[in-house]
Amino acid sequence: MMTIPPGLSSDGDLIVEKDVLIPLSDGHVLCCNVFRPRHVSGKVPPILAFTPYGKDSDVAVDFKRYWDIVLRDHPEIVRGDSDGRYLTWEVPDPQRWIPDGYAIVVIDARGTGKSPGFYEMMSPLQTRDFYDAIEWAGVQPWSTGKVGLLGVSYLAVKQWQVAALQPPHLAAMIPWEGLFDHYRDFYRHGGIFSSAFLKLLWDTQIAVNQNGNGASPYRDRFTGERSTGAEINPKLLPGNLSNVYSAGQQHPFDDAYFKLRTPIGARIKTPFLSAGNWGGLGLHLRGNIAAFIEAASPEKWLELHTDTHFASMYLPQAVALQKRFFDYFLKGKNNGFHNEPPVQLTIRDPRGPYRRKADTWPLPRTRWDNFYLDATSMTMSTDRPASSSSTAYRALEDEISFLTAPFAADSEFTGPVAAKLFVSSSTTDMDIFVTLRAFDADGTEVVFTGANDPKAPVSQGWLRASQRKIDPARSTPYRPYHPHDDSAKLRPDEVYEVDVEIWPTSIVCPAGYRLALTIGGKDFERPGAEGLMKGSGLFLHNDSADRPATEFGGVNRIHTGADRQSRVVLPYIA
The missing domain is CATH 3.40.50.1820 (Alpha/Beta hydrolase fold, catalytic domain)
Structure with missing residues (x-):
């Protein structure tokens, strides 16, 4: 002592x-x-x-x-x-x-x-x-x-x-590494x-x-x-x-309890350096970026890094x-910091990360690519599938994955991500868990040191289908915004269009690598993983009162093709 x-x-x-x-x-x-x-x-x-x-x-x-x-x-x-x-x-x-x-x-x-x-x-x-x-x-x-x-x-x-x-x-x-929106970043992911x-x-x-x-x-x-x-x-x-x-x-909703805690961005005028972690899925990453976007400070910087929290x-x-x-x-x-570009980030490349500076977020050279899901082949590509099809999974037991073809050349995706899905359920509600993953040319999953989980996926997103309503004024094709102020239950087996916010990410896919979109009705767990850290870290959604099996344990279905073009929007850096 x-x-x-x-x-x-x-x-x-x-x-x-x-x-x-x-x-x-x-x-x-x-x-x-x-x-x-x-x-x-x-x-x-x-x-x-x-x-x-x-x-x-x-x-x-x-x-x-x-x-x-x-x-x-x-x-x-x-x-x-x-x-x-x-x-x-x-x-x-x-x-x-x-x-x-x-x-x-x-x-x-x-x-x-x-x-x-x-x-x-x-x-x-x-x-x-x-x-x-x-x-x-x-x-x-x-x-x-x-x-x-x-x-x-x-x-x-x-x-x-x-x-x-x-x-x-x-x-x-x-x-x-600090959350901003107390409902969406912390208490209730997608509701x-x-x-x-x-x-x-x-x-x-x-x-x-x-x-x-x-x-x-x-x-x-x-x-x-x-x-x-x-x-x-x-x-x-x-x-x-x-x-x-x-x-x-x-x-359960974004009520006055959360609005008392979530700051009004227009009130924040202090110079700041917002430092986020690409591996901070489920707690802080979204908040560091959202605060950078929403805060009124004329002197603000966004830094994004890796390693543990x-x-x-x-x-x-x-x-x-x-x-x-x-x-x-x-x-x-007078050290010149005020002349630094406002965005400084680590680019996650499986062959070795490197740093980049930029003037805007999203990054200036971003091209928003739609990768369309095809339930017939369980693939996703920039080509729209002509014929309609669907695939089902048991919400509390299974998951399904859609894979890209191997990339012909190195492809970088850095920025916000979103999914538009056409879904149905055998029950009156469904929780949608979306995980973006990467696989090398041999089919081995590429994982990253997360803020908490030592083997984190590329990114994750969540949505309760009954809270699918979006706010058009605050939404973009790559970042849907749900007000989470009401609930509209599903009619069993009826098809609904939903938009899922997937947290921002950075990944370089070398030639021969693939991306996969994994969809399930429970927290993502990597097959064969043991212990607490199985792919979603500490951020699990396992409260039985919030997710009773009678309502969230049905058979869920993803619909693709024709007039139901389920897809994921990815930030390709040209």
Whole structure:
């Protein structure tokens, strides 16, 4: 155990202030840790991280199952200037930032860690708390008044939310892999309840860190004390937080619950670098891109990368990018960042990824190619099948796949993807799970390191057929937008036209490779896969109350050809 006690201490060049109280506008307080440089005589810009996972939690102990993978794949993260002693979950590493003249402020969200109060995930009250924290940091005697925000996942989501409140001292932010639309990105993919991840998040990362939880295993690495503060009567604890899993069950549509949490893009005017992960299927990828499109900020960049969700923010090249962005916007260094093209992305090529910069999203050379499904041959191609046909599958047992012919030349597809399908079901509803996959010339599936799943497919999309209505004003042929505000049940065996949003992707198919569109009525699982990660990562839709077998376990059918031209729209880069 290390010996940095509460209060003001120092560790080499770091000044460490633990358990600093931030006053809130309603009279309550938040508890934070402040790390700042000892060698700087003047003021420094603060970078804030607002977390529900514990400012004093130990990433190497409390999140060991994830952190061990990071250290296995990227041991350089805790080499050189950092040994990881101050690392907490998804928070910037103070040892990487303090030598460059920044302060890091790590804040326990209300109701978590050592911050007392009622906890409700992603709530507007929590966002207002973050606003107050930004304004507090902006006027500290050691602060330049230019506040930055940085963090992964939850810590990124809160950035989108608080930026919409336009705190005066907020100067720049880097939401690293953070969802934007709380209904479509997180709770309900295409209207289907993302139950498994919400339950895991609740059980293993939220409730365990509730303020006053005397049963929490989390310990402050410096003092050995419980990092959730003084114990509260266990009879009172259940009333001090809102159950996120139950909330997901109670809100099947995009109602006021979600609209309170999804920011209004026109309100976001802060300069930002939105960093997404191509492998972030089921949680963050869509949000990083949607926020980049919808936010009103005149100074915004979209960065898309690979690797795991747990490692990507800490990699040396990622930290260098973050520092260059903040050096420009928080320190005023004339490093030319403002001249960088607004889109910077990794192109996923099975032979080796490479980087590309562009001026627009979707990319300037995009050609939208329709690949038509043919149920007779179970293929898809740019030729329309003349004759009508159909193919069926048992929703909870089977899946079907349509394959392209081998590509004659290298073919790149980077951008949004969508499917238009003509479907029917033997029951009154159907959940449509669509997976875009790639296969090499020998027929072996090409997989990628996902944000969570180590063998992720090219992309995925979902839709509940009863919520098939689209908003024409917000839809494009390559990105349908469903309002998810009503339900229109199916008539058994009647054919319906539906549009499925498939999350954006990047894939180069070398000559001889094929693409496949796999359609089923349950979460995609790769044949023979074992354990939890079977192709869809943690983002499973297995709540029986949301998907009763009597309604979602029928025989589903895909119709193709003639006047029912089922197809997938792919972003071919010419």
